[in-house]
Amino acid sequence: MSIELQTKYGQIDISNDVIATIAGGAAVDCYGIVGMASKHQLKDGIAEILRKENFSRGIVVRQEDEEVHIDMYIIVSYGTKISEVAHQVQSKVKYTLNQTVGLAVDSVNIYVQGVRVTNP
Numbered sequence: 001m002s003i004e005l006q007t008k009y010g011q012i013d014i015s016n017d018v019i020a021t022i023a024g025g026a027a028v029d030c031y032g033i034v035g036m037a038s039k040h041q042l043k044d045g046i047a048e049i050l051r052k053e054n055f056s057r058g059i060v061v062r063q064e065d066e067e068v069h070i071d072m073y074i075i076v077s078y079g080t081k082i083s084e085v086a087h088q089v090q091s092k093v094k095y096t097l098n099q100t101v102g103l104a105v106d107s108v109n110i111y112v113q114g115v116r117v118t119n120p
Contacts, residue, residue: 037113
């Protein structure tokens with residue numbers, strides 16, 4: 001699957017894996033995020049932290065009609081306000097995808113899969 005963008009120069013197809021990698025990179029830069037989690041908890045292990053090359057396993061990119069929706073599965077740091085962390089991730093992912101790819105994302109849905117204590 002890929003996202004299709006129509007420009008005045010022609011059509012651009014962007015792979016869902018590319019969008020997931022960009023979105024995951026933006027998300028892990030946010031304060032309070034320990035890492036990305038797998039969307040298949042039973043198959044891949046409970047709240048396993050994904051490495052950069054596997055971000056697409058923790059992010060679902062969907063295109064419905066002309067709308068783009070992103071589902072992100074994250075692990076947050078213990079002691080942070082989850083609602084604030086989720087809002088920051090939503091804002092940063094929307095902004096980053098708009099700036100780097102020119103893709104207007106309609107919704108970024110956050111699913112918190114776990115809370116971890118991080119070492120200072």
